[in-house]
Amino acid sequence: MTSRIRKIVRHAFLMALYGALGVFITLVTVLVIMMNDRPDLSVWHTADLDEEFTVESDVSTFAQYLELEDRLFREMDEEVAAKIAPGERGLINRFNKGSLSDPEQWDQNWNRSFEMPADQPRAAVLLLHGMSDSPYSLRNLGEALHASGAYVVGLRIPGHGTAPSGLVRVTWQDMEAAVSIAMTHVAEIADGGPVHIVGYSNGGALAVNYALEAANDSSLPQVTSLALLSPEIGITGAAAFAVWQARLGVLLGLDKLAWNSLLPEYDPYKYGSFAVNAGDVAHRLTNEIQRKITVLENNGNLENLSPILAFSSIVDATVSAPVLIKGLFNRIPENGHELVLFDINSVAEVGPILSWSPTEMFNALTQHPERTFTLSLVTNIDAGSREVMLSSIAPGADESMDEYLQLSWPRDLYSLTHVALPFPQDDPLYGVDGEENDAVIYLGDLALRGERGVLQIPASEMLRLRWNPFYPFLEEKVLRFFELELPGSDS
Numbered sequence: 001m002t003s004r005i006r007k008i009v010r011h012a013f014l015m016a017l018y019g020a021l022g023v024f025i026t027l028v029t030v031l032v033i034m035m036n037d038r039p040d041l042s043v044w045h046t047a048d049l050d051e052e053f054t055v056e057s058d059v060s061t062f063a064q065y066l067e068l069e070d071r072l073f074r075e076m077d078e079e080v081a082a083k084i085a086p087g088e089r090g091l092i093n094r095f096n097k098g099s100l101s102d103p104e105q106w107d108q109n110w111n112r113s114f115e116m117p118a119d120q121p122r123a124a125v126l127l128l129h130g131m132s133d134s135p136y137s138l139r140n141l142g143e144a145l146h147a148s149g150a151y152v153v154g155l156r157i158p159g160h161g162t163a164p165s166g167l168v169r170v171t172w173q174d175m176e177a178a179v180s181i182a183m184t185h186v187a188e189i190a191d192g193g194p195v196h197i198v199g200y201s202n203g204g205a206l207a208v209n210y211a212l213e214a215a216n217d218s219s220l221p222q223v224t225s226l227a228l229l230s231p232e233i234g235i236t237g238a239a240a241f242a243v244w245q246a247r248l249g250v251l252l253g254l255d256k257l258a259w260n261s262l263l264p265e266y267d268p269y270k271y272g273s274f275a276v277n278a279g280d281v282a283h284r285l286t287n288e289i290q291r292k293i294t295v296l297e298n299n300g301n302l303e304n305l306s307p308i309l310a311f312s313s314i315v316d317a318t319v320s321a322p323v324l325i326k327g328l329f330n331r332i333p334e335n336g337h338e339l340v341l342f343d344i345n346s347v348a349e350v351g352p353i354l355s356w357s358p359t360e361m362f363n364a365l366t367q368h369p370e371r372t373f374t375l376s377l378v379t380n381i382d383a384g385s386r387e388v389m390l391s392s393i394a395p396g397a398d399e400s401m402d403e404y405l406q407l408s409w410p411r412d413l414y415s416l417t418h419v420a421l422p423f424p425q426d427d428p429l430y431g432v433d434g435e436e437n438d439a440v441i442y443l444g445d446l447a448l449r450g451e452r453g454v455l456q457i458p459a460s461e462m463l464r465l466r467w468n469p470f471y472p473f474l475e476e477k478v479l480r481f482f483e484l485e486l487p488g489s490d491s
Contacts, residue, residue: 041255042088044095044163044265045273047079052166053158055177062153062185065178069113069156076162092266092441095163100441103268110136110269111161114154122149122484123224124190126182129154130201131232131278134161136269136429137200137422144475148484150196151189155182157203159278164265167275168258172285179206180220187221194224196482200422201319204231204310205285208328212292215304225336227478228310229421233289234323235282267443269429286327293331307336308373309481311421311474314341314361318418322364330364334372334395340477342416342470343379345409347386371395378405378470386411388470405473416468423467424475430466 051072059065081095094101103109111134125145127138135154142152158178159170187195199207207226214220256262260279263272296302310329312321321341329339365375376392386409393400426433432444444466468474479485 041259041262042085043083044080045165045259045262046255047076047083047163047165049075049079049162049166051075052162052170053174053178055171055173059181062181065181066113072162073112080163092264094265094268100439101266101268105440106268110134110139111156113156114142116142116146116150116152116154118146118149118151121151121189121193123194123196123482124151124186125153125196125198125482126179126186127152127154128179128197128199128203128206129157129160130203130230131282132160132164132167132271132274133201133203134269138198138203140424140427140471141198141422141475141478144479145198145482145484148479150482150484151186153182153186153189155179157206160271161269164271164273164275167271167278167281169277170281172281172288175202175206175281175285176209179210183210183221183223194482195221196225196227197223198227198229198478199231200229201418202232202282202285204228205233205282205289207231208233208308209285209289209292211306211308212289212296215306216292216296216299216301223306225307225309225481227481228308229474230312230316230319230418231310231324231328232282232286232319233327234286234320235279235318266441268441290327293328297331302331303333303335305332305335307481308332309338309340309478311340311477312342313416313418313421314343315415316418322360325361325364326367329371329373330368332372337373338376338392338481339373340376340378340390340474343377344415345386345413346380346383347409378473380409390473405470407470407473410469413465413469415465416470417465420465420468421474422471424471425467425469427467432467 049072051068051074053059053065053068053072057068059068081097084093084095089096089099091099092101093099094103096102097104099105103111108114114135125142127135127142129135129137135156138154142154146152155178158174159166183195183197197207197210199205207228208231211223211226214222258276259273260276261272261274265272293302296305308328310324312319312324314321325339329337371393372395374392374394376390378388378390381387381389381404388405388407388409390403390405391400392403423430425431427444428437429440429442430444
């Protein structure tokens with residue numbers, strides 16, 4: 001009888017296992033069909049650019065990095081621009097020479113690394129842009145820093161500024177190695193003076209990653225302070241599994257599975273398409289940051305971490321704002337750190353249709369009651385006004401200090417976005433008050449209307465805010481944090 005029961009149980013288990021396996025195979029098959037039933041790959045998705053910097057490159061100085069970058073952009077012209085299919089040579093294709101989206105139509109191609117020299121710099125600053133982005137994203141802040149007496153270096157992170165295919169093979173170690181080379185260059189320029197890093201999104205993660213390494217190794221060029229915009233300290237857990245999609249594509253010979261999205265390349269300074277590998281790189285980099293923090297906690301060197309000023313919208317669809325608190329600010333000892341959060345516009349009256357809940361953010365902020373950083377919130381002065389104030393509470397303080405910013409929410413905005421923070425209202429590409437230029441594309445108020453399901457560009461992309469109405473506050477806050485004289489200031 002016992003033997004018969006065992007057989008029945010074994011049979012039931014095998015049936016359940018085969019059923020689950022069948023469901024899994026069916027789901028994978030459906031996923032593969034859906035993912036492969038997307039636009040065909042173009043040359044900018046498949047081009048293999050050998051001149052891109054990697055950790056294995058024979059490059060040890062920033063000058064050599066720039067020389068390699070020159071060769072890379074010549075290779076891109078030969079392997080991408082010259083090989084575009086005739087039907088893809090449109091007016092809004094960044095790879096079509098002379099189009100509205102051609103970055104060469106600008107006075108300077110901001111896809112490339114750049115320097116803003118100063119004869120007697122008061123400080124040296126390294127700018128690190130985000131994933132799928134380009135050095136253009138921090139151009140405005142770089143110009144303000146330069147006007148305040150800083151020597152500014154904008155680094156083109158490996159895999160960026162060329163073609164989306166660059167994100168298919170890049171690793172976080174490639175990015176880390178490029179940052180190390182650039183930091184050595186910036187420290188030589190500073191010649192013992194202050195050295196600061198500004199990091200945006202994935203660049204924020206790279207900045208923190210370097211600062212943690214330097215805090216643990218005094219032989220490395222040291223960082224005076226860091227300013228982080230929408231920093232990537234934590235991302236969605238799905239990124240940890242997305243890489244298997246690409247691996248399945250390799251196994252089945254389906255190249256499209258290497259991509260999360262395949263969109264037109266209409267933006268001269270940001271990729272439209274996004275490779276699965278890019279999400280995996282971000283996931284691995286954020287894990288490396290947590291590992292480094294733990295190492296420094298254990299050896300007592302975490303107190304050496306440079307002061308950090310970070311900005312984030314409390315709603316961010318790209319990175320996790322609560323994890324920024326739990327994974328970084330709640331873990332570091334007091335050293336002049338400050339986190340500035342941009343609240344939702346309470347006058348927008350979106351409460352009834354709001355899907356975001358403040359619970360996770362509240363839990364993150366109350367996880368460690370003994371805060372070691374200043375917490376600041378840019379919020380409406382009251383529920384009936386679009387004007388905003390900065391409400392800040394220092395470590396150990398019982399009451400907040402309020403400062404009226406003389407800035408207001410525009411009438412039709414309900415929140416900031418991940419991508420908006422570094423761009424002022426008059427940014428010539430993403431702003432709404434920029435000067436008109438018929439030779440280049442303008443994306444500041446892109447909101448095409450018509451029937452749904454017709455355009456390749458999702459409506460969510462067209463409606464996403466690209467500029468920051470509070471940029472003047474952010475810029476001034478960064479300059480003061482870096483102890484740089486404000487333009488036009490008598491101080």
